[in-house]
Amino acid sequence: MTTTTPPVTLDDVRSAAARLKGVAHRTPVLRSRTLDALVGAAVHLKCENFQRVGAFKFRGAYNAASRLTPDQLSRGIAAYSSGNHAQAVALAARELGTTAVIVMPEDAPPSKRAATEGYGAEIVTYDRYSGDRVAVAEALAAERGLTLVPPYEHPHVIAGQGTAALELVEDTGELDVLLTPVGGGGLIAGSATAVKGLHPATRVIGVEPEAGDDTKRSLETGRRVSIPVPRTIADGQALHTPGELTFSLNRRLLDGIVLVEDDEIKDAMRFAFERLKIVLEPSGATPLAALLTGRAGPLPPRVGLILSGGNIDTERFARLCAPGD
Numbered sequence: 548m549t550t551t552t553p554p555v556t557l558d559d560v561r562s563a564a565a566r567l568k569g570v571a572h573r574t575p576v577l578r579s580r581t582l583d584a585l586v587g588a589a590v591h592l593k594c595e596n597f598q599r600v601g602a603f604k605f606r607g608a609y610n611a612a613s614r615l616t617p618d619q620l621s622r623g624i625a626a627y628s629s630g631n632h633a634q635a636v637a638l639a640a641r642e643l644g645t646t647a648v649i650v651m652p653e654d655a656p657p658s659k660r661a662a663t664e665g666y667g668a669e670i671v672t673y674d675r676y677s678g679d680r681v682a683v684a685e686a687l688a689a690e691r692g693l694t695l696v697p698p699y700e701h702p703h704v705i706a707g708q709g710t711a712a713l714e715l716v717e718d719t720g721e722l723d724v725l726l727t728p729v730g731g732g733g734l735i736a737g738s739a740t741a742v743k744g745l746h747p748a749t750r751v752i753g754v755e756p757e758a759g760d761d762t763k764r765s766l767e768t769g770r771r772v773s774i775p776v777p778r779t780i781a782d783g784q785a786l787h788t789p790g791e792l793t794f795s796l797n798r799r800l801l802d803g804i805v806l807v808e809d810d811e812i813k814d815a816m817r818f819a820f821e822r823l824k825i826v827l828e829p830s831g832a833t834p835l836a837a838l839l840t841g842r843a844g845p846l847p848p849r850v851g852l853i854l855s856g857g858n859i860d861t862e863r864f865a866r867l868c869a870p871g872d
Contacts, residue, residue: 553799554702554792557744560709560737563610567710570642571606574598574711576718581822586838588846591722592823593715596831596857600634600662602783603711603734603855604698608635610707611696612643620645625693627651627684629675629782630659631856632698637666639696648693650684656782658860675785676776699733700790709737713745715851721746723847726834728855729753729762729804730784732793738853739800750802752843754833756781756809762789762797763804780809780867783830783856805843807836815839817868819854828859829867 577592595603612624620643626636627650640647647668651660652675664670673683681697688695697704711734716722725742727735739751755763759777765788773788789797807815812829815836819827827835834852837843859867 553740553796555705555709555737555740555796557741559702559706560713560741560744563606563703563706564710564713566610566613567606567707570609571710572598573714576715577823577825579823586846586850588848588850590838591715591719591849591851593711593851593853594825595711595853595855596825596827598856600631600638601856601858602631602635602831603708603853604631604635605638606710607699607704607707607733607737608632608696609639609642611701611703612636612639614703615694619694622692622694623647625650625684625688625691625695626698627680628698629655629785630663631783631858633663633668634659634666634858636696637663637668641667648687648691650680650687652680656858656860656863659858662858699731700792702792705733705737705740705793705796707737708734709741711853712738713741715853716742716745719851721849722749722851723849724750724752724843725851725853726752726754726837726843727853728784728830728833729755730786730830731790732762732797733790734853734855735801736793736796740796743800751800753797753801753804754837755804755806756784756812756833757806758809759784759786760804760806761787762794763806765789765794766798766801766804769798781812781829781833783828784833805837807833807840807842811836811840813867816864820868825854826857826859826864827854828856831856
């Protein structure tokens with residue numbers, strides 16, 4: 548009998564953690580008696596909103612970019628992203644002494660575009676509802692001789708993202724369930740690889756916005772499903788289909804996907820601000836929304852959440868969190 552080694556393993560995540568040591572932040576794990584009492588479980592919140600660039604994405608971007616050859620680094624890096632991966636690649640490029648060109652949608656949050664440019668990257672825009680960002684980025688990389696660092700479809704990116712969950716279980720011990728946002732699937736694929744590699748009994752549940760349920764549909768049908776580009780406040784999760792590589796991992800590792808509505812995400816953002824004293828962007832708040840609404844189902848005693856990011860400007864945060872919005 549032969550076995551197939553998965554494209555990302557626990558050892559890969561551990562290797563990424565060693566590479567990121569002293570470069571990425573080891574983000575805090577927040578506890579709240581108020582939250583525990585509300586949901587009836589001991590909740591451990593991994594606060595990636597305190598990561599460099601304000602989101603977990605720096606982990607994967609730096610792990611992948613730092614493994615490029617000197618020749619590749621001398622020619623520069625390309626990426627495509629709605630915001631957080633864009634900032635992450637831009638900062639990783641700056642840290643490694645190279646340049647970055649980022650393909651971003653025209654309607655990307657202005658604060659995320661400004662931050663990306665602030666790290667020194669060049670921005671090329673496209674229409675997310677009619678254009679193909681992968682095709683645009685691949686053509687640009689080929690034309691300029693750049694190395695493409697995708698937001699999730701790369702084993703080094705996935706392994707880097709998994710270091711957030713690795714740190715969480717190192718700091719808290721074994722969890723009964725882990726809730727993680729799902730966009731392209733890199734964060735949850737890396738997280739599941741790390742957590743189940745250490746504690747196979749831990750259940751890993753993904754959370755998607757209701758309008759962007761491509762991974763849930765794909766898992767239910769057993770193949771990657773495409774949907775119209777979702778219109779949701781969770782812009783970091785507004786994808787139309789899971790990644791091929793990430794889906795190959797997630798269909799084997801995940802224990803389920805739950806959905807949350809935009810209004811529930813807003814409520815979770817308000818709760819995080821008012822009761823936990825932290826700022827979350829919509830995508831970063833989806834696991835908390837699943838917890839607060841009960842959509843995650845009956846909870847076991849020990850629960851972990853990855854709060855994936857906090858990149859949102861003041862005006863948008865105030866508008867989304869305004870009562871009755």
